[in-house]
Amino acid sequence: MNSNSQMILQAENITKRFGGMTAVNNVSFGLKKNEIAALIGANGAGKTTFFNILTGNYIPEEGTIYYKGQDITRLSPERRVDLGIMRTFQLASTFDNLKVIDNLRLAYYRANNKATLRNIFFSRMDRIVSAKIEECLETFNLTKLADRMTGQISLGEKRVLEIAMSMVTDPEVLLLDEPFAGLSEVEIDECLKVLYQQVHKKTILIVEHKISKIEDLVEKVGVMVEGVMIASGETHEVLNCERVRREYWKTAE
Numbered sequence: 001m002n003s004n005s006q007m008i009l010q011a012e013n014i015t016k017r018f019g020g021m022t023a024v025n026n027v028s029f030g031l032k033k034n035e036i037a038a039l040i041g042a043n044g045a046g047k048t049t050f051f052n053i054l055t056g057n058y059i060p061e062e063g064t065i066y067y068k069g070q071d072i073t074r075l076s077p078e079r080r081v082d083l084g085i086m087r088t089f090q091l092a093s094t095f096d097n098l099k100v101i102d103n104l105r106l107a108y109y110r111a112n113n114k115a116t117l118r119n120i121f122f123s124r125m126d127r128i129v130s131a132k133i134e135e136c137l138e139t140f141n142l143t144k145l146a147d148r149m150t151g152q153i154s155l156g157e158k159r160v161l162e163i164a165m166s167m168v169t170d171p172e173v174l175l176l177d178e179p180f181a182g183l184s185e186v187e188i189d190e191c192l193k194v195l196y197q198q199v200h201k202k203t204i205l206i207v208e209h210k211i212s213k214i215e216d217l218v219e220k221v222g223v224m225v226e227g228v229m230i231a232s233g234e235t236h237e238v239l240n241c242e243r244v245r246r247e248y249w250k251t252a253e
């Protein structure tokens, strides 16, 4: 069982090596239910590697991942999605030649392993699915874009769509790796707005290079330097601690 039952998702003493290089070195980090946390660090710090261990894309050499007290270290990404641990769909998995609403419908069925175009068309007649999709459009301010072709919306709107697609099945945990990459300031603000709406409603981990955009959003931060988690805890305490000032800030800006 999980040694820390307060946590919904908990990584304990995770180590992942690539050849002789230790990308993640004995990292522990946990998320409480409905907590929003960030994992920050310079490029190459090991953030994405750790993220992929949480999603099941990598199996660590050492350490354990617990989800609601269950050891999921070796579960496939698909099984983790079934359990409610979702990552954002990457841009490559939205279809430009489908309407925004149909991408959402597709995401709904994909999460249920039934993603076919035929199902999208059936879903239009399914009241329960339609209600979920409508609600999701509302939540993410996408209602006005519902019938637009996805290829015609801005990158910022697409990023919001990706988050909406990940949330349409109401997962318990959402994992986001650099959700603001490539976005303009205005688009980042659009994205932040939808994330602020999820505060205290959803368990979310955001992996980011820089903290500046999200320091008011996240309650908890972990800081990685060269594979090591040098500090973690309440956001402002961590950002102000001596070691983080010395080892993170010098590389972050």
Ligand SMILES: Nc1ncnc2c1ncn2[C@@H]1O[C@H](COP(=O)(O)OP(=O)(O)O)[C@@H](O)[C@H]1O
Residues within 6 Å of the ligand: 018, 023, 041, 042, 043, 044, 045, 046, 047, 048, 049, 050
């Ligand atoms: N699949 C891989 N094979 C070999 N080395 C990798 C692989 N993925 C990441 N690395 C290395 O691991 C280190 C951490 O990378 P990564 O987790 O992508 O860092 P971050 O996301 O913090 O920028 C880097 O030195 C990177 O080159």
Ligand SMILES: [Mg+2]
Residues within 6 Å of the ligand: 047, 048, 049
């Ligand atoms: Mg990365």
